[in-house]
Amino acid sequence: MGPVLFHARGLTKTYHMGDVAVHALQGVDLDLYEGEVVVILGPSGSGKSTLLNILGGLDAPSGGEVHFRDHQLVGAGDAALTRYRREHVGFVFQFYNLLPSLTATENVALVTEIAERPMPPADALHLVGLGERLDHFPSQMSGGEQQRVAIARAIAKRPDVLLCDEPTGALDAETGVVVLQALARANRELGTTLVVITHNATIAQMADRVLRMRDGRIASIETNAARRDPAELEW
C-alpha cells in the first residue's frame, strides 16, 4: 500500500430540517491510500454521498477532521477548497452533469484549461472510447456516452483522486463495464486513486478494498485478495 492520501477522523455531518436533525454521518474514521481502488457500498441514505462530497471538498463536515496529504480540509476556506478541487480532484456524478451548451470536447477542455498538467481533451475522450463523438452536444448523446464524457472530463486533468458517485447507476451492464474500464485504466496508467460509490456489489470485485456504510458509520472494511478487471464482471 502506498502512502496515506486521505486521513479522516471523527467525521460527522448533521442536517437540520426544522426541528428534525438528520445525522448523515456519525463519526467516520478512514484512511485512503495513494493508488488504491476503493468501492463504497451501503443502503440508500447511509451517508455515502455525504462522505464523498466531504472528501472532495464540495461540502464541509459538522465535526471531525480530514487531511488530504498534508492539507487540512476542514475549515480550509472557500478559496483553498477551490484550489484543492482544481488541482487534485476529479468528480464523476450519477447525473452526468455536463454543461448542455458545450460539446464533448469542450466539456473536457473546460476543465483542462484550468489544470496544471492536463492531457489533451481528445486523448481523454479516446481513453473512454469516445473518439468519434468529439463534437457532439450532451443532448445528442446517450446516458452512457454522457457519463463517459464526464469521466474523460474528470481524468483529463490527471487528478490525484477520482471520486465517482454511482457512475454506473443509470447505465446498463454493458455500458457500465465500459465506464468502469475507463476508470480502472486511469487508475492503472496514471496511478489515480479511485473511489467509487455503488449499489452494485459485483462492482466491489474491482476494488482493493470494499467499504460498507450503515447509518452514517463505516460498518466494515474488507480487503480483496486480488482485484478484478471490470471486463470480467457481469451483472
Next chain:
Amino acid sequence: MRMLNRKLRRDVLGLAGPLAAVALVAASGIALFVTLRSMRGFLAQSQADYYRDYRFADVFVLMKRAPASAARAVARIPGVRVAEPRLVFEAVLDVPGLAEPAVGRFVSIPASGEPLLNVPHVRVGRMPAPGAEREVLISEAFAQANRLGPGDSLSAVLNGRWERVHVVGVAISPEYIYELQGGELFPDNRLFGVIWTPRALLAAATGLESGCNAMALQLEPGAPERDVIEAVDRVLAPYGTLGAYGRAEHVSHKFISDEIEQNRVGAVVMPAILLGVTAFLLNVVLSRLVATQRAQVALLKAFGFTNNEIGLHYLLLALVPVAAGALVGVPVGFRLSQATAALYARFYRFPVSTIRPDWGVALAACGIAAAAALAGAAIAVRAAVRLPPAEGMRPPAPARFEAGVLDRLRVQRLLAPSARIVVRNTARRPLRAVAAVTGIALAFAMLVVSRYAFSAIDRIEEVQFQHVQREDISVTFREAAPRAALNALRRLPGVLDVEPMRVVPVALRHGAVERRTAIFALPATGDLRRIVDQDLRTHRVPANGLLLTTKLADVLGVRPGDSLTVDLREGTRRTVRVPVAAVADEALGANAYADLEYAARITGERQAISGALLAVDPRRESELYLTLKQQPALVGIGIRSAALRGFQRTIAESFQVMIFISVIFSVIIAFGVVYNGARVALSERARELASLRVLGFTKREVTTMVFGEQVLLTLLGMAFGVAAGYALCAVASAAGNTELFRIPLVVPVTSYAYAAAVIAGAFLASALAMRQRIRELDIVECLKTGE
C-alpha cells in the same frame, strides 16, 4: 477561459429571446435617458447665447411719457452702461385674411437704424430703410401664424387714424421669445404680434416727438440691479412710471425660464425615474436569468473554478444585453435629442442651435444600466456560489410545500386542483414572486407616468378654458374709463352680456420680497371670469382685501390674515396696506384678485374700469369682430376660442413629442418585462414541466399551470402598479411646480386603464410565444440534461 467564453456565446444564443428582451429594455431606458437628459443644459445654454448675441437688456421700464432729459438722467445713473429710450404702443390691428381683430405691439426702431439693445434678428427680408417710416418688421411667430411676409400690409388705428404699414422683414428678438399680450398666460401668435416700427411713425401716434414711454437698460457687469432699479424709479417717478424691473420679472424671460425649469422635470426627473425603473427591471430580470443556471454554477465550482471566475462569466452574460442595448439606445437617444432640440428651436424661436452628442450623459446612462444589470447578476451569482456545490448540484430537490395561509383559510377548497397548484407554486418561492410582481408594478407605473403630462395638460386646458375664462371676448381700454363705457360695449352687435373688470398695475411687498404684478378686480356678482383652484373649487373675490394665488402668497410669505404693502403704479400712485383675505390654489399664474368696489376704494378712483368681459352670440361674431377692429379706445382684445386654439397649438404640441417618446419606450419596456417574466418562469420550470408531461398531463394543462401563475403575478403587479403609478405622478407634479405653473396631480382612470391594457397586451403576446415554446418543449432533452 476559452471554454467559458464559448459557453457564454452559446448561452447568449440559447437565451436569445430573454436576453433580447433585456436588451430592448436597456436600449429603451438608455435612449429615453439620453434624449430627455440631453435637453437639460441645452435650452438654458441656447437662451444665454441668444441673450448675449442680441443684447437682451437687463432692466426694463414703461411709463406714461418722459422727456428726453429724463432718459439722459437715467443714462447717468451709476451702474447703467447703456440706456435706450423707446416708444412702445399697442393697437388693434386688421390683418389681411383674419376675421378676428388682432393686437399689435409697436416697438420703435431708432432713426439711426438698429436698436442698441433687444436687437431684432432679421430672418427674412430686411430692416426698414432709413427714412421709410411705414416700413416695419414683424415677429416671426405672428408672421407664420398669419402667413405674412415681406410685401404684405397691415392696418392699425394709430393716433385715431387708420394707418397702413408695409412688412419688409420678419424678425425674432430675445425680448419677445414668448409673445404675450398683457395678462394672457399662453401665446396666441395669430392674434398678437410684435411690430418693429420706425420711431417717426410711433412718435406721431403717441405724440412723443422727442421723449419716450419706455426704456431698456444694460447694466455694467456686477452693478447692483436693485439699486439701479430704485434709482430709475426715483428719476422717472414724475413721469408715470410703472416701475422698473429686471429680467426676473420680464414676461417673456420669466415664461421661458419657467419653461426651461419645467423642462427640468422632463429632462431630469422623468429620465431619472425611467432609468431607475429600467435599472431595477434589469436587476430583477438578470438575477432570475442567472438563478436558472444554479446547477451549472455548482458544477463549475466542483471542478475548481473560483468564485471570481464564475462571477465574471455571469457578469459578462449580464453585460451582453446591456451592451447591445447601449449600442442601440445611445445613437437612438442622440438622434431623438436632436429632433427634440429642433422642435424646441422652432417652438421657442431661438436662432438655430444644434445639439451636440453629450457623451457624458450617454456614459452615465450606460453606466447606470450596466451597474444595475451587474448588481442583479451578482446577487444571483453570489447566492449560487454561496451554496455548497454538493447542494447546488443535487438533482433538483423536491420543493418543500407547507400548508400556507391560503390553506388555513380554506380558500383553496374553492379552487380547482390546477388553480391550487398555481397558488402553491407562487407562494412557494415568495422572493421570486415579489420580484416578478415588482417588475410588473414598475412597468405599469412607468406606463401611467408616461401619460401623465397628457392628463396634466388636459386638466390645465379644462380649468383655464372651461372654468376660469368663461367670457368669449375680453377687451382692454387704452385709458381707465368710467363704468358708462360698458353701455357702449353692450350696444355692439352680438354682445349678450358685459361685465366690468379693472387691472391695476402694482408692486406687492412683504418684508424684503417684492413682486410686480397687477390686481385683477372683478365684480362680486360677476360670472364670466372665475377663480378656480386645482380641485375645481370656485372662489369668490373677497369683499375686503386680496385673494392671492397660493403660490404668490408663498412667494411673498403671507397667509390669510396677514397684510401686504401695495404700491399702486398708476392713477394716484399711492401706497396702501391691504389685508390678504384668502388664497386659492390656482394651477396657472401668480395672481392677486380683488372685488371691483374694493379696488375702487384703495385706488381712490371710483367707477374706473380698465376693460370688460363679453359674452357673445356666436352667430354674430364676425360682425362684432369687424366693429372691434375699428375701436381706437381698445388696446387689447382677447378671444377665448382663439386662445384655446393657440394653447393647443403651442403648449400641447411642444410637449407632444416628449410625451410620445416616453409612451413608446415605456410600452417597449413593459413588453420586455412581461415577456421576460414569462420566459424565465418557463426555463425555471422546464424540468418540472417535462416531468408533468411524463406523468401524462396534457400540453394544455401544463400551459395553464405556467400561465395561471403568470396571470396571478401580473394581476398582483398591476394592483401595486396603480399605487406606484400615482406615486410617480406625484413626484413629477411636485418637481414641476414653478411660480407661473403648477402641474396638477391628475391621474385619470383612463391612464390606469391604458397601462392595464398595455400590460395585458404584452402578456397575451408573451403567452402566445410561450405557448409555442411549450409545444416545442422537448421532454426527453429536458429530463436528460437537467436544468
